[in-house]
Amino acid sequence: MRAVLRAARWYQHHVDAQRRDLQVVLLTTRKDYEALQTTGPDVQVWQLEDYVDAWHPELVEHYHSVEQATVDGDMDITTLTAAEHAQARLQACTQNSYTAHYSASDIAEGLRSGTLVRGKIRLRAGGGARGVAQGIIERTDAPDIVIGGRAALNRACTGDVVVVKLLGAGDKVQAGAGVDDAGDGSGDEDAEETLAVEQIDAGDETPMGAAEQPVQGVVVGVAERKWRPYVATLQADEAGGMRHLAVPVDASVPKIRIHYPDVRAIADSYFVVAIDGWPADSQYPQGHFVRALGPIGTLDAEIDTILVERQIAVSQSALGFSAASLREMPDDSAERPWTPSAHDLQGRRDLRDTLVFSIDPKGSQDIDDAVSMRRTGQGFELGVHIADVTQFVRPGSATDEAARERGTTVYLADRRFNMIPEVLSERVCSLRGSCDRLAVSVIWNMDADYNVTGTWFGRT
Numbered sequence: 001m002r003a004v005l006r007a008a009r010w011y012q013h014h015v016d017a018q019r020r021d022l023q024v025v026l027l028t029t030r031k032d033y034e035a036l037q038t039t040g041p042d043v044q045v046w047q048l049e050d051y052v053d054a055w056h057p058e059l060v061e062h063y064h065s066v067e068q069a070t071v072d073g074d075m076d077i078t079t080l081t082a083a084e085h086a087q088a089r090l091q092a093c094t095q096n097s098y099t100a101h102y103s104a105s106d107i108a109e110g111l112r113s114g115t116l117v118r119g120k121i122r123l124r125a126g127g128g129a130r131g132v133a134q135g136i137i138e139r140t141d142a143p144d145i146v147i148g149g150r151a152a153l154n155r156a157c158t159g160d161v162v163v164v165k166l167l168g169a170g171d172k173v174q175a176g177a178g179v180d181d182a183g184d185g186s187g188d189e190d191a192e193e194t195l196a197v198e199q200i201d202a203g204d205e206t207p208m209g210a211a212e213q214p215v216q217g218v219v220v221g222v223a224e225r226k227w228r229p230y231v232a233t234l235q236a237d238e239a240g241g242m243r244h245l246a247v248p249v250d251a252s253v254p255k256i257r258i259h260y261p262d263v264r265a266i267a268d269s270y271f272v273v274a275i276d277g278w279p280a281d282s283q284y285p286q287g288h289f290v291r292a293l294g295p296i297g298t299l300d301a302e303i304d305t306i307l308v309e310r311q312i313a314v315s316q317s318a319l320g321f322s323a324a325s326l327r328e329m330p331d332d333s334a335e336r337p338w339t340p341s342a343h344d345l346q347g348r349r350d351l352r353d354t355l356v357f358s359i360d361p362k363g364s365q366d367i368d369d370a371v372s373m374r375r376t377g378q379g380f381e382l383g384v385h386i387a388d389v390t391q392f393v394r395p396g397s398a399t400d401e402a403a404r405e406r407g408t409t410v411y412l413a414d415r416r417f418n419m420i421p422e423v424l425s426e427r428v429c430s431l432r433g434s435c436d437r438l439a440v441s442v443i444w445n446m447d448a449d450y451n452v453t454g455t456w457f458g459r460t
Contacts, residue, residue, distance in 0.1 A: 005036065008043045027051055065242070065261060097281040098154050101221040107163050110220075116163050117145065118223060123158035123252040133254070137164060137217070144214040150254075154219040155278045155285070158252045159226035164217040227275045229290060229314070231305045232256065234267055245284065246273045250309060256287040266292060270301050272308055303412065312410055312417070319406075319417040324398035329423045338428050340436050344391065348438070348459045356385060358431060365426040366409070366418075370439075379447040385439040387429040388459060389420065 005026065012024040025044045028036065033047045046054075052063045102110070110116030119137035135147040135156060145164055147153055156162045230253055232246035244263060246256045249270075256273050260266060270293040278285040293308070293315070294301030300316065307313045332338040351372070358370040372383035393399045403419050410417040418425045431437050438459070445454040 005043075012043045025051070098151070099220075100280055101154070102163065107221045107223075110165070111163070116165055116220065117217070118161065118163050119145065121147070121153075121156050121158065121160055121162050121219075123153070123156070133252075135219075136214070137162070145217040146214040147217050147219060152218040155280070156219045156222055157225070157227060157254070157275075157285075158250075159228075160222050161224035161226070162219045163221035163223055165220045167216040167218060228311060229272050229274055229308055230256070231270050231293065231308050232273050233270060233296065234263065246271070246287070246289075248273075249305060255284050257282070257284045258287050258289050260289045269293070269295050270305050272314075303415070306412070307410075307417075316417075319410075321402060321421050322398055325402055325421060328392075328394075328397055328399050329421055330392060330428055332423055332427050337435075340438060344438060349441070351383070351385075351441070351460045352436065354383070356383070356431070365430060367431045368425070368429065370431045376445065378445065378453065380450065381443060381445055383441055383443040385431065385441045385460060387431055388438040388440045389424060389429050390440075391438050392424055392428065393420065 008024055008026045015022045015024060023044060025046055026036075027046055027048050030047055030049075033045060036045045049063065049067070052059050102116075107116060111118060117137070119139065121135045121137050123133060123135045133150050133153055135153050135158075137145040137147070139145070145166070147156075147164065230246075230248040230250065232248045235245040235247050235255065241263070242259050242261055244258055244260055246258050248254075248256065256275060258273055266289070272290040272293065273287045274290055275285045275287040293304045304315050307315065307319075313319045330338050354372050354374060356370050356372045358364070358367045360367050368387045370385045372381075372385065374381050393403065399420060406417075406419045409419045409425065420429075429437070431439065441456075441458060441460040443456045444452050445456075446452055
């Protein structure tokens with residue numbers, strides 16, 4: 001700080017020689033301000049807070065928000081000097097950290113030599129406890145790799161593509177004192193037992209041979225991050241301040257450190273968080289609050305939680321269709337129901353005199369497929385008919401883009417979210433009885449022994 005003070009005095013001396021109406025002001029933190037007052041400097045020394053209050057009152061509230069955030073964390077701008085802050089960070093890095101990831105060159109060399117393995121990791125909370133994490137990398141041409149404990153996972157999250165070093169029988173995983181691996185003494189055995197249970201649940205009850213037993217490993221790098229938005233709740237013991245732990249509803253995801261000014265606004269609620277990064281000296285990944293979903297237990301909040309966690313949509317409202325998409329829809333109402341025009345029927349095979357029926361349950365609205373069967377002089381004719389949505393949805397249209405993004409209609413217990421607008425899925429493209437509808441069909445001709453003698457594809 002003495003060097004900064006000398007620089008301020010130098011500037012003030014040269015300013016005085018040119019313009020007496022200019023004043024050099026030295027801005028500093030509270031602790032440095034108190035120290036400088038005792039030296040009697042011949043330049044003005046202001047605390048940053050006083051300067052903002054005097055010259056930028058519109059930023060006072062923002063300044064106090066930043067100040068509160070730093071007071072709650074490990075970067076306090078009010079009680080530490082810059083040197084003290086740097087020293088404190090250095091000490092934290094050495095005492096409370098994960099093992100540093102390998103460099104890109106070391107990873108490339110390890111993968112070439114075969115000493116490292118790359119794969120997609122799947123995580124879960126072991127033994128029903130979030131703190132005892134386990135990871136598995138499944139391989140088809142070699143035994144699966146089991147990674148037990150957060151120290152060995154080394155900041156990997158479920159879905160990440162990681163680089164792993166295989167461990168020998170006597171190898172141990174090293175981590176800083178701040179990495180919480182409580183209860184990990186039996187992590188490896190728990191992971192192996194979990195893998196065995198999964199195989200039995202999948203129908204494979206054959207005991208694994210010695211060559212098939214999973215091997216142990218430790219993450220030494222993350223090749224690809226697969227972070228996504230997570231639905232979380234506030235940790236129960238969070239009472240104040242601005243730094244909080246968000247607890248994802250997915251128990252395989254670690255708690256996420258976020259900043260939020262009003263803890264009461266998100267208490268007992270679901271909200272969405274995103275991960276920004278995971279420094280080696282942080283026990284938890286660092287993230288930020290995205291948006292609130294609503295109180296825990298309310299129907300809409302629970303539905304939105306399902307949509308976000310399953311990566312279906314950001315919310316129910318986002319699954320509505322745009323005005324551009326709705327303008328592309330055919331007219332269909334109780335007063336004027338849609339019927340195919342003569343142009344629509346051109347080039348289509350007419351099957352309206354054939355008995356066509358669906359296998360959907362009674363009361364279904366979106367009947368998008370149907371079958372037909374009739375006797376012929378040579379045997380039988382079997383037809384499968386799919387609603388011809390392409391008649392109404394053109395490639396590259398707003399409706400086509402919305403359908404591509406959704407991929408499917410999502411059914412929940414009490415509602416559904418359509419892939420295409422309701423006027424198509426439930427009415428115009430629903431193969432209802434006694435209504436003229438357009439379809440794409442495949443028809444097989446068979447002999448009396450049900451051998452296929454001919455096949456026809458086309459629009460009907």
